[in-house]
Amino acid sequence: MPDNPLTHSSIHSSTDHKIAIIGLGYVGLPLAHAFSEKYEVVGFDINGERIEELNRGYDRTLELDDTQMKEALENGMKFTTDLDEIADCNIYIVTVPTPIDSSNRPDLTPLIKASESVGKVLKKDDIVIYESTVYPGVTEEVCVPVLEKVSGLKYISTETLSTIHYPLSTELKGFYCGYSPERINPGDKEHTVTKILKVTAGSTPEIAKVVDDLYASIITAGTHLASSIKVAEASKVIENTQRDVNIALINELALIFDTMGIDTMEVIEAAATKWNFIKLTPGLVGGHCIGVDPYYLTHKAQELGYKPNLILGARQINNGMSKYIAERTIKEMISHDKKIKNANVLVMGLTFKEDCPDIRNSKVFDIIDELHDYGCRIDAYDPWIEEKEVDQKNFTFITDPFKRDKKYDAVIVAVGHKVFKELDRSQYETVSTGEPVLIDIKGIIKDPTWRL
Template sequence: MPFPPLERCRIAVIGLGYVGLPLAVAFGARYDTVGYDVDPERIRALEDGTDATGEIEPKALRAAERLSFTADAADLASCNVYVIAVPTPIDIHRQPDLHHLREASDMVGGLISDGDVVIFESTVYPGATEDDCIPLVEARSGLRLNKGFFAGYSPERINPGDRTRPLTKIVKVTSGSTPEAADFVDALYASVIEAGTHKASSIKVAEAAKIIENTQRDVNIALINELSVLFSHLEIDTTEVLDAAATKWNFNRLSPGLVGGHCIGVDPYYLVHKSMAAGHIPDIIRLSREINDGMARHAVTRLVKAMIRKGLRIGGARVLVLGLTFKENCADLRNTKVVDLIASLESYGMSCDIHDPAVSQQEAADITGHVLLPEVPGDGADYDAVILAVAHDALTGLGVQRLTAGMRPDGVFFDMKAAFDIAQSDLRL
């Protein structure tokens, strides 16, 4: 069964979030592409030239001249390549939540025809594409893999907020359900990815490669976070230690902090799940997640101790939290651990005000239950503590004096990101 020539590809990109939209824009500059999302408001905004995530500029949207948007799955029926880029979060029990992926697989199964290709981008554990997704496509379509349709897996590598490494500047890992399918998938991506591609030998290898990228980073950050906890007991500043250690050429410089987001804070749980199912307990991966998940509580414990040393009240204290997203210069609130920080503060009877210049006010209110402040408060706010939780340029550019203008003279400024000199803060991780 021949694959469609690249110039005849009509591509459907399913899921237009941080992963799917940049991909749809890249394909839409060269191929007839339909971007699909279940959220009609998202579609209307994109049709008006606005990306609420802030990742794609209006100029880039306009440049994708062959890209259209829809919230109606029926509009995808004329496509012959289906790319699924939907979220793969974890549930409240920290178990993989594949319901978006299963729904998308079932939907595509109702759309595909003989010879079509389905490519998955969502991050999963090794085996999920072939064991969890493909059977749903087969059941709904009545077609068989590698006989009626083909599959590929090309894991997303989007880094939200990173303007120097957009989608086209990052090497793309590709794979396929047959050698011929792998060649087709690789050629398709190579036609839009300037950085080039790496064709993996199998779908499982590509799945595993993606999930260990973030697991490795999670484990490495966990070591730095544990060192930060140790150094706090020894009354040593962690950043000063890292500055000194980083003078050696082979030291891998990472910083302590909250580890959230849609990748590093989630992917290791997928690998733990699959490892346990295979009969192996992945101690280092599991313990690293526990360390990183506990950093919000550790930060609040340190703040409480610093406040007590200054004779400040704990119950009833007023705290200003600056930054809410999972990382700096990014509007992404998925799995942000600043929410855990706020919950821990409130468990001590403190009240929190929040300001983040990067986020959607409504989305932030839905997640936190707080109405965010429109700007950093000034004189007279009388906060007992100010926490710089996320070092957005828009915040750090204001300087310490402006950020702490609303703090009482004997209050605690907690620079969690070590964005400023040690002499300008009362506390750092």
């Protein structure tokens, strides 16, 4: 009787692991660096310019500094756009983005294309691990069929093995899958990839153990082995959905208190004196996680006939904050006798969070669009990004405004960069014309004209 393929695989020994990381953005590159300290790693990306920069030892996302890039290259890590250079790998980890389209529907195009690429080099007993955030079922219902079609191999899972009757007339030729949701926090130099506990899962109990051991070998914070790929997928998508709902509550309270003329931050400080109060602050919800992931869950829920009103309501509140801030800015300008048409407005900060160059889904651009519709002329300053990275359709990207002669009718501090926090109120006043209108979204200016 032939051996059960569930208990025999050529890649069960960690010494045999050769890893390909597919997608070298904020998630893939730090992961590749971490694995390169113990394994042979090849980083693959379709962006040729990105690959050239990485091979020179430069990471534009700034997730890895020059020293870390040098370490990775010295460890033998390679970066390539050539599929032939990852053909001899036996573990493929997919870390491509999973965005939403203009109608807030999941866009699985990057994930499908990455699966097609992996399928072209996939071999018997290889493991494909997905880290991209998805709704439960995407790995096995969307990605696996692509892998099977392109590779010509069979997906091996607990379910498929249960349909096989022994003895086998021929050896089963197939591949396995795993899922380990990314937990990267862009710009955070304390909670780096190896210091955040990792959820893992695999398509069979044995492969789940292989996947868990693989991550446990580099994740000092430990791992949590989920019972199935779908459970692991669901765990990721609710992490940011929970945060989105919590922030939406604080944002709605801020809108209510602003209408009442009450300082929201003072209310929060008072309420936070109770030991079990969760202290959150209002603000913009952007980035590639909190503002996107809930739509993956709501999409699947609605497909199944359930309307997730709370989650969708939270999304509506958070997506509406940019418009509210823009309107509030206009009201403050009017109350200070400022002209609106052709008014000069300075927006400080364009990234979705402080002290990182990530502008993905930044809601600051929505504020700019709203002000532009009112006829304002907007200059934007952000020391963390380069001019070439932004589409300046509705604004002008400038260098340090404090070294220019231009004055502004309103100044909006939209991002809490450390360099902005180090400025005092008088410095913001120096770039203002007439009575300053200082709009503080991040709570870093003393006695602003208005703060969220």
